[in-house]
Amino acid sequence: MTGPWTEWNHVLKVDPDKDLVDGETFEDVCQTGTDAIEIGGTLDITADKMQRVVDACAEHDVPLYQEPSNPGVVVDDDALDGYLIPTVFNAKDAFWITGAHKEWVRIENGMDWDRTHTEAYIVLNPDASVAQLTDANCDLAVDDVASYAAVAERMFGQEIIYVEYSGMFGDTEKVKAAHDALDESTLFYGGGVSDYDAAYEMGQYSDVVVVGDLLHDEGVDAVRETVEGARDAMRERSEAE
């Protein structure tokens, strides 16, 4: 499966409902060295808040993707390289598996399929807002996680498989198992990556390390370190292959 993310090591997730650190600008955010910016969050997101971040990043030279948390917050803007559309594979509430997607297609006046890409979430931190919103079954063993990843790739053709620990550093065994289960899809890992070492560690077991709250809590210098960590891990991995 092709897509620009096959070349990425690091994604910075900007939450439109959260502030930047005092004194930092979106220009700084776009210059952390990340491979792409994904705009999204679970709680209190609106189209206006999304649009503000798109506008602030548009003039800078970094790939920009929207990750909508519901159909009502999707913004139509040429500055976006595309839409990464989540499906929560371990949600107990089916709205987050096909219901929201059906509603989105129903209300849109024609879909921009060429810019629409699929992200299969496996949500593993039960305390995260996304787990609570979607009523995700986070009580999964290593083989459950690997099997969800294989199903998402092989049976549902998902371009990106996303092991999501939002707010906590995850279990590397589960991340590795998901990675090993994939042939073609790209494995994103996100959750609790707060420094070089954490990014380096998850960079050994995933294709792309996603960093979120660190930007809003610590700022761009801390994010830059995670870019280095992910890049070093993945460079070493490709040299060893």
Ligand SMILES: CC(C)=CCC/C(C)=C/CC/C(C)=C/CC/C(C)=C/COP(=O)(O)OP(=O)(O)O
């Ligand atoms: C079909 C369309 C257009 C939308 C539906 C998309 C779906 C299924 C969304 C469900 C999962 C979801 C809410 C994804 C949003 C991305 C995400 C997980 C952001 C991280 O959020 P957190 O970090 O957990 O939330 P807060 O920081 O807001 O607490």
Ligand SMILES: O=P(O)(O)OC[C@@H](O)CO
């Ligand atoms: O905010 P953090 O814990 O870095 O998580 C990143 C991302 O996976 C959230 O969707």
Ligand SMILES: [Mg+2]
């Ligand atoms: Mg968050």
